[in-house]
Amino acid sequence: MARVALVTGGSRGIGAAISKALMAEGYQVAASYAGNDAAAQAFTDATGIRAFKWNVADYEACKAGVAEVEAALGPVEILVNNAGITRDAPFHRMTPQQWREVIDTNLTGLFNMTHCVWNGMRERKFGRVISISSINGQKGQFAQANYAAAKAGDIGFTKALAQEGARAGITVNVVAPGYINTEMMAGIKPEVMDTVILPAIPVGRLGEPEEIARCVVFLASDGAGFITGSTLSANGGQYMA
Ligand code: NDP
Numbered sequence: 001m002a003r004v005a006l007v008t009g010g011s012r013g014i015g016a017a018i019s020k021a022l023m024a025e026g027y028q029v030a031a032s033y034a035g036n037d038a039a040a041q042a043f044t045d046a047t048g049i050r051a052f053k054w055n056v057a058d059y060e061a062c063k064a065g066v067a068e069v070e071a072a073l074g075p076v077e078i079l080v081n082n083a084g085i086t087r088d089a090p091f092h093r094m095t096p097q098q099w100r101e102v103i104d105t106n107l108t109g110l111f112n113m114t115h116c117v118w119n120g121m122r123e124r125k126f127g128r129v130i131s132i133s134s135i136n137g138q139k140g141q142f143a144q145a146n147y148a149a150a151k152a153g154d155i156g157f158t159k160a161l162a163q164e165g166a167r168a169g170i171t172v173n174v175v176a177p178g179y180i181n182t183e184m185m186a187g188i189k190p191e192v193m194d195t196v197i198l199p200a201i202p203v204g205r206l207g208e209p210e211e212i213a214r215c216v217v218f219l220a221s222d223g224a225g226f227i228t229g230s231t232l233s234a235n236g237g238q239y240m241a
Helices: 015-022 035-047 059-073 096-124 135-140 147-170 188-199 209-220
Strands: 004-007 026-033 050-054 074-079 127-132 169-178 229-236
Touching: 004 015, 004 059, 015 026, 015 035, 015 074, 015 127, 015 209, 026 035, 026 059, 035 050, 050 059, 050 169, 059 074, 059 096, 074 096, 074 209, 096 127, 096 147, 096 169, 127 209, 135 147, 135 169, 135 229, 169 209, 209 229
Parallel strands: 004 026, 004 074, 026 050, 074 127, 127 169, 169 229
Antiparallel strands: none
């Protein structure tokens, strides 16, 4: 039987590209999403990949969601923690709510989701946990104290868990994208894009979601079994860490 891969936030943007790339590699794929039913339905209609709705920031919802996916497809062997949000503001104007929403989704979401599949992976002696962090978790970013803290936390989480999973056949890794051409980038003003962002990227362009998906496909593969606790940076040379 084909391995089962669950991609959180797998119905739009980078996550949709990851879902499609994993399906093309022969995995059985489930995508989760938060609330954009129209986008999820359009994604399922176009790809045949089932989409399941729950909030990764809610532990009980994750437990129920994973149970639903496993009842439909079988045990989750590949977990891609991709769901993420931004709530940007300079720190002096950042509200506690903006802080909490980003930490709850982008960092606590990793605990919630990974915790719900971890024991099954340990029992089966195989697992792949791949989380999508960000270049801004590696180098920081103006007006993103919340996001940078969560995304840096994703990397620490991964390094700790990689040590716990190693003897159980579970690898735990991070992909840290630079600026990728998705709806998340649509909020950036064109003049900021042209004068600040693009000049900072040595390859001179945004990345494409499919380029991040290839990283995930590689880390999910049997051939990547010796790679754990790693951060794969895919950022066009913007930050060489
Ligand atoms: P999008 O905004 O395009 O898509 C986000 C996806 O995550 C959607 O499917 C959304 O569901 C889902 N989602 C958001 N919040 C939750 C939640 N609480 N519970 C469940 N699902 C949720 O994002 P991108 O594709 O741009 O980003 C994907 C990941 O990559 C994120 O973690 C982001 O931080 C990271 N990243 C993105 C970069 C970029 O340049 N775009 C750069 C570096 C990292 P719904 O459709 O229902 O809203």
